[in-house]
Structure formats: C-alpha cells, structure tokens
Amino acid sequence: MELKIPYNKIRMNIEIPDENFQGVLESDPAGCRMEGTEQEIVERALDNPIGSQSLEELVKGKKSMVIISSDHTRPVPSHVTMPILLRRIREANPEIDITILIATGFHRATTHEELVQKYGEKIVAEEKIIVHDSRDDAGMADLGTLPSGGALKLNRIAIDTDLLIAEGFIESHFFAGFSGGRKSILPGIASATTVMANHCSEFIASPYARTGILKNNPIHRDMLYAAQQAKLAFILNVVIDAEKKVIGAFAGDSEQAHVTGCEFVLKMAEVKANPSDIVVTTNGGYPLDQNIYQSVKGMTAAEANCKEGGVIIMVSACNDGHGGQSFYENLRDAASPRALLERIAKVPRNETIPDQWEMQILARILAKFTVIMVTDMCSPEMIKEMHMEHAATFQEALQRAFEIKGNNASVTVIPDGVSVIVRTA
Structure with a gap:
C-alpha cells in the first residue's frame, strides 16, 4: 500500500x-463542502448570521472595535477572511477604529514575517496589529472568577473596546472538544494565570475533556463563561480541508454559530475506531x-x-x-x-x-x-x-x-x- x-x-x-x-x-471534507469559492462561502456566512444581528448592524455607531485573530500556530486562512471582514466593517462604518489582536494564548509571540505570511503585506503595513502577551499582567483586566474557581484575567484591549469580534477556524481539539468560538478568548487572549487554571490536571484528566466532546467538558465550560464575560459579540469561524482551503463558514453569535460549526466538523471528521x-x-x-x-x-x-x-x-x-x-x-x-x-x-x-x-x-x-x-x-x-x-x-x-x-x-x-x-x- x-x-x-x-x-x-x-x-x-x-x-x-x-x-x-x-x-x-480520514475525514470526509468532500462530502460536506459548501458550494462556491472560499470567498463566496465566507461572504454567504456573513450574509446569514446565526443567532445574531449582521456584522454591519453591530458596527454601526461604534467608535472602536477589536478583531481577535488566531496566531501563527493555526492554519486559519486569514488572507481570505480578514480582507472580507475589514471591507464589510468599513463599508458600514468608515470611521471605526479597528485593532487586530493576535490570540497567542500561551504560545510565543507571532513574528512580523509570520504576520505577513498570514495576512499579506498590505494588511500588516496598514492595520493596527497587537500581539497578545499572556505574561503581561499590567495589560490584563480582572473579570472575576471562572466557574472552576480560577482567576479570569483577559487582555484589556479587548475588554475596553466598543465591539469585540473574533475570526478563527473550527477543528476537533484534543481536550477542549473543538477549537474556535470561545477559544479565541480563553486561552486566546487570557493571562497565563487564567490559562493555567483552566488547563489544570483535574480537568485534563476528565473523560469529557477529549476530542469532539463539548457536553460536560469542564474546560469548555470555563471557556464559554470567559467569552460571555468578555462580551464576545460576533464570530466568523471557518472549516478547512487538508489543503487549508475554506470548505465551510459560520458567522454570528459566539456560541450558536460555533455549535453549528462544530456539528458540521463532527459530521465531516467522525470515524469509527x-x-x-x-x-x-x-x-x-x-x-x-x-x-x-x-x-x-x-x-x-x-x-x-x-x-x-x-x-x-x-x-x-x-x-x-x-x-x-x-x-x-x-x-x-x-x-x-x-x-x-x-x-x-x-x-x-x-x-x-x-x-x-x-x-x-x-x-x-x-x-x-x-x-x-x-x-x-x-x-x-x-x-x-x-x-x-x-x-x-x-x-x-x-x-x-x-x-x-x-x-x-x-x-x-x-x-x-x-x-x-x-x-x-
């Protein structure tokens, strides 16, 4: 063979x-692929938000907004998604102040070269991009306590803005069940203290902290709460194939759109042992x-x-x-x-x-x-x-x-x- x-x-x-x-x-992306080009799939998702007002409605009247974006360790096709988001936002509100916040979680900082590879020269040169540092305690806002008892501290830039949205992708995740959605917040823009409390040994050992499981998953429960406290208003999450091409997109409410995307991934990725x-x-x-x-x-x-x-x-x-x-x-x-x-x-x-x-x-x-x-x-x-x-x-x-x-x-x-x-x- x-x-x-x-x-x-x-x-x-x-x-x-x-x-x-x-x-x-192996997964079956061909059997689940949405119709159209990558751009058309993304545009259609934004035209039909799940459980939410449209992105254009949300940005109206806002002076500032933050777009949380995945870091260099994630194959999110931001060269496809980010130009579409920026165009639609500015068509609805040309004066809005946009910050792109790179969700490094507990990873190392994303380099300039990696940003260019991710977004292209134009976006890196023209947009305000800030790389999250989980160890910068002074840059964190204290939002109380997670359901698990850990401290909830998130990047102040995301908390102090008028509108918080996130772009990312959904795939199976080995202890959070699935990536995407609420993960842009925790661990994405959380302090090291918060990440470590959420990723504790007790939770990692839970039989529910496994690939493809959200129900009763204690790690997911904390992440969901963090996203709610951060007021994550809207997400654009894509699903990609082995060639890193967009085959599905889900936009809207940070929980409802994410769950819909997870169901899509489950149908595509579930295989019998x-x-x-x-x-x-x-x-x-x-x-x-x-x-x-x-x-x-x-x-x-x-x-x-x-x-x-x-x-x-x-x-x-x-x-x-x-x-x-x-x-x-x-x-x-x-x-x-x-x-x-x-x-x-x-x-x-x-x-x-x-x-x-x-x-x-x-x-x-x-x-x-x-x-x-x-x-x-x-x-x-x-x-x-x-x-x-x-x-x-x-x-x-x-x-x-x-x-x-x-x-x-x-x-x-x-x-x-x-x-x-x-x-x-």
Whole structure:
C-alpha cells in the first residue's frame, strides 16, 4: 500500500506491506463542502448570521472595535477572511477604529514575517496589529472568577473596546472538544494565570475533556463563561480541508454559530475506531507540525485507535523544536512518563505550571504506547530525552515498529490526526 501523508510543506510517500495494512482513517471534507469559492462561502456566512444581528448592524455607531485573530500556530486562512471582514466593517462604518489582536494564548509571540505570511503585506503595513502577551499582567483586566474557581484575567484591549469580534477556524481539539468560538478568548487572549487554571490536571484528566466532546467538558465550560464575560459579540469561524482551503463558514453569535460549526466538523471528521498494533499519524503538516508540543494533538487520534502496548508512528517535522521549555524539561527530567503523570495529578488547580497540560497528555500516551517520531528536521537527542524514539525516515520507523510488535502486526494510517474524531463506540 502506497500513501502520501503531510509532512512540513510537502507530502511524504510511505509504503506499508499489504499483509499488514488494516486501513485508513480520514475525514470526509468532500462530502460536506459548501458550494462556491472560499470567498463566496465566507461572504454567504456573513450574509446569514446565526443567532445574531449582521456584522454591519453591530458596527454601526461604534467608535472602536477589536478583531481577535488566531496566531501563527493555526492554519486559519486569514488572507481570505480578514480582507472580507475589514471591507464589510468599513463599508458600514468608515470611521471605526479597528485593532487586530493576535490570540497567542500561551504560545510565543507571532513574528512580523509570520504576520505577513498570514495576512499579506498590505494588511500588516496598514492595520493596527497587537500581539497578545499572556505574561503581561499590567495589560490584563480582572473579570472575576471562572466557574472552576480560577482567576479570569483577559487582555484589556479587548475588554475596553466598543465591539469585540473574533475570526478563527473550527477543528476537533484534543481536550477542549473543538477549537474556535470561545477559544479565541480563553486561552486566546487570557493571562497565563487564567490559562493555567483552566488547563489544570483535574480537568485534563476528565473523560469529557477529549476530542469532539463539548457536553460536560469542564474546560469548555470555563471557556464559554470567559467569552460571555468578555462580551464576545460576533464570530466568523471557518472549516478547512487538508489543503487549508475554506470548505465551510459560520458567522454570528459566539456560541450558536460555533455549535453549528462544530456539528458540521463532527459530521465531516467522525470515524469509527479500527484498533491496530501500529498506528501512523501526522499533525497535518505545516503549520501545526512545527514542534513536538503541537504534535501531541495528532498523537491523541492514534491513541484512540492503538491497541494497549502498541506503537504510534508520529510523522511531524518539529523544525521549531520542542515548542515549550517547561514541556521539554519536565519530560526530560522525569524518571518515566508514568512517574510524571503521578506527580502532575497531585498539582492543585491554581498551582498549574506552564505547559503542564501538554506534558500530562503526552505522558498519558507514552505510559501506554511506544511513540516513534519521524523527522529529519529536529534533534534526535531531544526526542529521546522526552521518552520517545526517533527515526529519520518512515521506513526506519516502520521497521522498528515491526521489531517491537512483530512482523504480523496490523497497521492503520491516519493521514491527518488533527482532522479526525476517532470514536471507540
């Protein structure tokens, strides 16, 4: 069996013996695609807002507004969405003062080059763009307490404006259920203190804090409350395919439009588990496979499909390294993944440390499976220090997986682990 899977900015050719190959798990974007060009899909969503007045009605009479926009780690096609938003806003209110606020959450700052790649030269040169810094306590507004008990502190720029809206995209998310909607607020423009309280070990361990689940998800509950307190008035969220092209768009009320978009993604992405000894997965290529931190997302799809004691082959460039110093150091310094899991479980909510949630999920996976990282762009030593194995090529990884599980081991491929919701029942 020959397949092409995403790796960095290319498609990697892989081969799996027919006698071992058990199938492919992938989403069905073609069966869900809305009609029209990317621009037409977005315009139609804005023409038909869900549970809300139109964007044009909302901006009338306002002196200022903030558009929250995703950062460099998210493949939101802002070169498509942002020009449309800006045009429609200014046609309705030419004098309005617009600030684009980059929702970095707990990530590093987005660079000028990454902004240009995201929006194009014109928008970066002409618009007021501010990159959120979760560690800038002086720049935060105190909005009280989250339902979970954590402090709710959000970027003051978003709170002090006349109108707050957000653009983003919806995909399955490995502990928030789905991305998009309320996630633009928390973690998007929240303080580090708020992010860490929301991402506490208790919540991450919840069986409801999983891919494709919103109901009873404690992380989602906090995020929804944060969006309400921030007065997030309107969203434009898109759904994209493997080529990062818009295939669906949802605009309107921050909760209702988001839920409608999530239902669209669920229909497109839900697949039935096909338990295997070896599962091959990716993070969908660039930009999500830039580091090990983000690659944990793709691993969770494999986790849901891999037999206990099996092997996960994670094909991910990780050219930007580990993606989080605390994430890396805690895994490196742990005697074993299970020992790290046990230590994290004892950390109180308000003492959550940076990147704890990511190391907790990776440790959970490593405690059950062998993970082989396939990359020729990242330090093999770093990967090994984090309790994983390294392979420079896919063939090398597959050979090693057969050594572990035997030559008769079954193999399933998930070409894009971020784009599927694997259901075990």
